[in-house]
Amino acid sequence: MDDVIVKDSNGTVLKDGDNVTLTKDLKVKGSSVTLKRGTLIKNIRLTDDPAEIECNADKVKGLVLKTCFLKKA
Numbered sequence: 001m002d003d004v005i006v007k008d009s010n011g012t013v014l015k016d017g018d019n020v021t022l023t024k025d026l027k028v029k030g031s032s033v034t035l036k037r038g039t040l041i042k043n044i045r046l047t048d049d050p051a052e053i054e055c056n057a058d059k060v061k062g063l064v065l066k067t068c069f070l071k072k073a
Contacts, residue, residue, distance in 0.1 A: 004046070004048065004050050005050060006046050006050045006053065006067060007050075007067065008020065008067055008070045008071045008072050009023055009067070009068050009069065009070060009071050010071050010072070012071070012072045014044065014046065014053065014067065014070075014072060015046070016044070016045055016046050017043055017044070018043075018044050018072060018073075019040060019041065019042045019043070019044070019072075019073040020040075020041050020044055020053075020055075020070040020071060020072055020073055021038055021039065021040050021041070021070070021071055021073050022035055022036070022037055022038060022039045022041070022065075022069055022070065023037060023069055023070065023071055024037055024069050025037050026065070026069060028060050028063070031060060033059045033060055035057055035059075035060075039057065039058075040073055041055045041056075041057055041063075041065070041070070042055075043055070043056075047064070050067070051066055051067055051068070052064050052065065052066060052067065053065055053067060053070070
């Protein structure tokens with residue numbers, strides 16, 4: 001997993017434990033919750049897929065988000 005480089009929407013490299021903000025309102029599947037643009041997501045975890053990260057938001061636990069909707073905080 002060390003050889004996988006994960007980048008945000010601006011091309012900044014992301015690492016485990018980074019904080020990111022959302023660049024777009026996102027509806028959460030299977031829930032009525034919508035995460036608003038500018039929401040801070042703390043302590044992300046990288047996955048084997050360089051286009052996705054795992055995280056917990058205030059209202060939703062165990063989220064998988066696409067990196068194209070994120071920027072490093």
